[in-house]
Amino acid sequence: MNITQFEISMDRLYEYFDRKTPNNASLIQWHKKCEHVPHMAMDWIIGWMTDNMDSPPRNMGKAINAGWYRYQESNPNKIARYNETPCDECHGKGILWYSFVEKDSDVRYQHNCICASCENWKLHFNTLKGAGMRLNKQDLFDKGYRLEGPSKDTPDFTPKVSLKALVASVGDIPF
Numbered sequence: 001m002n003i004t005q006f007e008i009s010m011d012r013l014y015e016y017f018d019r020k021t022p023n024n025a026s027l028i029q030w031h032k033k034c035e036h037v038p039h040m041a042m043d044w045i046i047g048w049m050t051d052n053m054d055s056p057p058r059n060m061g062k063a064i065n066a067g068w069y070r071y072q073e074s075n076p077n078k079i080a081r082y083n084e085t086p087c088d089e090c091h092g093k094g095i096l097w098y099s100f101v102e103k104d105s106d107v108r109y110q111h112n113c114i115c116a117s118c119e120n121w122k123l124h125f126n127t128l129k130g131a132g133m134r135l136n137k138q139d140l141f142d143k144g145y146r147l148e149g150p151s152k153d154t155p156d157f158t159p160k161v162s163l164k165a166l167v168a169s170v171g172d173i174p175f
């Protein structure tokens with residue numbers, strides 16, 4: 001959706017909660033987080049928010065993305081289906097999981113990115129705009145990251161978090 005469509009949706013949402021729509025700078029920042037959400041889903045998402053929330057969400061980008069996943073769950077017939085293709089890098093999941101240790105600390109972080117070697121991201125996203133980085137295994141190794149799976153190297157890997165939660169966090173990669 002473009003910025004004008006987003007602004008109109010935000011006006012509607014804030015009007016419902018009897019609040020003033022936030023300033024333009026906030027709207028532009030929020031829009032960047034959810035511009036991949038199609039305009040046709042926004043009526044549904046705004047309805048979902050007004051049904052389930054008592055006030056406008058503080059993290060609007062996150063809330064709209066959550067609404068977008070709900071929309072896709074609730075309207076499977078409206079979402080274009082993509083058939084998984086074989087991929088050695090991501091085992092057809094379209095997502096690569098990796099871990100890294102932050103410099104100067106022993107804390108190990110786990111993250112995920114979109115597989116650059118196939119088009120299986122289409123299983124999760126309609127468009128890559130705003131969906132985060134696309135990397136392949138070699139890119140991750142070059143950055144010093146360790147692959148967590150699923151891959152040839154770790155065929156039994158089962159993510160501790162659901163695929164949906166992992167997909168939701170794509171786009172939040174700290175580099």
Ligand SMILES: [Zn+2]
Nearest residue numbers: 087090115118
């Ligand atoms: Zn792949």
